[in-house]
Amino acid sequence: MKITGVADTHTALWHVFDDARLSKRAKTFIDEATIAAHKIAVSVISLAEIVYLIEKKRLPEAAYDELRRALADPEDILQEIPLTYDVVEAMRSVPREAIPDMPDRIVAATAIYLRVPVISRDGRIRASTVETVW
Secondary structure, eight states: OOEEEEEOHHHHHHHHTTOTTSOHHHHHHHHHHHHTTOEEEEEHHHHHHHHHHHHTTSSOTHHHHHHHHHHHOTTSSEEEEOOOHHHHHHHTTSOTTTSOSHHHHHHHHHHHHHTOOEEOOOHHHHHSSSOEEO
């Protein structure tokens, strides 16, 4: 199955919950990937970030459960991608000054490693040299 993009944490959640904050361009990108029977990657770091944000009361408990349910469903567009040595190596090409948040750097590095764009609203990711869709 071909991977055509990497969703950051917010994008993955907004897709799962059909949230209007997902931009039209991002939604179209995901819809076109669905039609083509491709996958959108979600770095495992996004799951860790969601746990952290739930603990800080910034996300509801359902956020983790619903994303895990989507990732476990082989018919869903989203596919979990592990944090591997190769992704960590790609992270070395993402300057901390450009993307200082470690989960965001890992998401960006995952996209670089997979040679696909990041689907993200994050201003720092979009201002970096990493290809983005928003």
